[in-house]
Amino acid sequence: MPHNGTIPRGTPMSRRRFVELSGVSLVGFGVTANPVKGAVSEERAQTGQLVEKRENVEVEMRDGRILRADVYLPPQANQRGGIETLVTRTPYNKAGYGGTAEYFAQRGYAVVVQDVRGKFESDGDFYPYRSEGNAEAADGYDTIEWAAEQEFSNGIVGTFGISYLAGTQWAIVHNDELPPHLEAMAPGYAVSSYYGQGSYAGGACLLSHNIDYLNGFGVERFNRDNPNQADNFTVLDEAQEAMMQVYWDLPVHPYEPFEEVGLDWLTDWHTNETYNEYWEAQDHTLHYDKVDIPVLNYGGWYDIFTQGPVTNYQGLAEEGVSDEMELVMGPYTHGAESVRAQGQVTGSAYYFPENAAYDELATVVAFFDRHLKGRAQQVESLPSVRFYVPGLDEWVGAEEFPLPETEFTNYYLNSDGDANADAAATDEPTYNGELSTNDSRSDPTDEYTYDPSDPVVAQGGYNSHWHGGVTDRATAYHGREDILVYQTDVLSEDVAIVGPITVTLFAETSAVDTDFIVHLSDVTPGARTGGLWVAEGARRGRIGDVEADPRALESYSDVSLLTPGEVYEWKIAVWPTARVFEEGHRIRIDVTSSDFPRYDRNLNTGEGLDDDEMETAEQTIYHDDVYPSRVELPIVPMEGLEERTIDSPVPGRQGRGR
DSSP states (O other): OSSSSSSTTTTTTTOHHOOOOOOOTOOOOOOOOOOOOOOOOOOEEETEEEEEEEEEEEEEEESOOOOEEEEETTTGGGGOOEEEEEEEEEEGGGGHHHHHHHHHHHHEEEEEEEEEETTTOOOSSSTTTTTHTTTTTHHHHHHEEEEEESTEEEEEEEEEEETTHHHHHHHHTTSSSTTTEEEEEEEOOOSSSSIIIIIIEEEEOHHHHHHHHHHHHHHHHHHHHHHTTTEEEEEHHHHHHHHHHTTTTTTSOHEEEHHHHTHHHHHHHHHHOOHHHEEEETGGGGGGGGGOOOEEEEEEETTTTHHHHHHHHHHHHHHHSSSSSEEEEESSSSSSTTTTEEEEEEEEEEEEGGGOOOOHHHHHHHHHHHTTSSOOOTBBOSSEEEEEEEEEEEEEEEEESTTTTEEEEEEEEEEEOOOOOGGGSSSSSOOOEESSSSOOOOOEEEEEETTSSSSBBBOOOTTTTTOBBBTTTHHHHTTTTTTTTEEEEOSSSSSEEEEEEEEEEEESSSSSSEEEEEEEEEEESSSSOOEEEEHHHHHEEBOOTTTTTTOOGGGGSSBBOOOOTOOOEEEEEEEEEEEEEEOOEEEEEEHHHHOBBSSSSOOOOOOGGGGGOOOEEEEEOSSSSSOOOOOOOEOOHHHHHHTTTTTSSSOOOOSSOO
């Protein structure tokens, strides 16, 4: 694609709104018109109450930078001696959050919605998550303390927001101590470590997220810095319009559009391929011991950050500083808890039952009412962990995750050397790879050739910047020999898989670097080629030690090339999930070496993201008594799971329904 200057507006391609480009859903967030500077307006809520809106209120940071916020107040907030105050900080334009702010204000909260440093009405130079020397932590601290001192506040402050807005909350814990007036946080769809879930996973580069996400931010940054070119079609606009083609460009680094306009964000992300000091600045797991306030963690089983809320909940609970931690998870992609269609099965949308959706804002308000307003007696008490289980089609409540009755059970891979997907390329497909609890075997190996010039294209999954959700994997299998498929016999009873999954793969490769990627699918009755995607995990050979704990970030802290022809015991973390595989279905695991463009293509050369030369890799998977390749599934007894069902994840109020 050419990168020479700008193209005048008026071309057939139209620029998408950045909210769409960023892949961040604003479900539950109302959109209002852009504010007029200095104006004060009043807007009538559905409840009939007037909500006062103060626009572009200046907030000075400790280094003198001025950030600007819109403040939403319920009637007579000042006359009450101040009220509980909620703060959210966004890079997506505070003007778009009026609906959410009014919702909270109608329920008795003062709300501060602030543009982060360098975005829209706020001063400074923006760099995602680390503007002007990692100022995000200090900015969050200063804004909370400023809010607590205002005449409308009683000094009790909570924070809320999803995705990046969850990241600005977690940045606060990177201070030496929490702000004195911060009493509760509600971060939704958050990472626990940006290296572990945002930019990389299992050491593999999350290509579609990194490029599409940062290019969208780059469009805004360029237009802000170059207002005289705001009406031109720049190289960044061009890349955004052709993003599905851009993913194929090699080398991945450097990213030419950013090179041309002088942005270094992707250079930093893609030259720090290992977990190091750069990524420690966005690793929240290092700071759990400071969090002595209640935290509501919530997200989706099919979100790009699925692992984050679960890890954050578990880490906070293990630290034991506060016993007021909550976790809510459901069958959602990014920020889509009110959407029932989460993915696509061949020919139609995939709909979850009506009870799968829930009211995010009502859940957050109930959390704040309990912990900020002291209304524990008025708010229904629910288990601290609530999650939806597809297949059971019910909400389940517990006090810990994974559930204490979980039986981590090994299912072993087996075949006669013919587990390749292409072996099933018939009108009535069958598969020869087996998955069972039988651990006694002496079997042939399975082999395939991985060619990075012809990768497996991602189908469903955690792909906020690609086709995501519960998707039929039939298209992925079509005509390919580089996918190995292992599945159980038809299940004679329901099987519940709830929790984290670990794959142990005894494998050798002809290359000095390669990837292995594992998918878990639910195979419904009938002769469909692909199963319904449930969860996945990946591991990159040259990043760290492939035999080390796949969930420990330190396992990815160096570069270590593989020895061709040597058998390694690969450990692969499949992100946590919840699903009942029903009687008559099958549990399926497939193994391959690409899932593009969720992950970049491993070129098998060992040269990293700045290489554009490719080599094929001959992959061999062992499954015998010496090398028992297996998947450890978190099996929960059905009777116990059914006993834990609850009506809804949303706490009701005394005398009201949910």
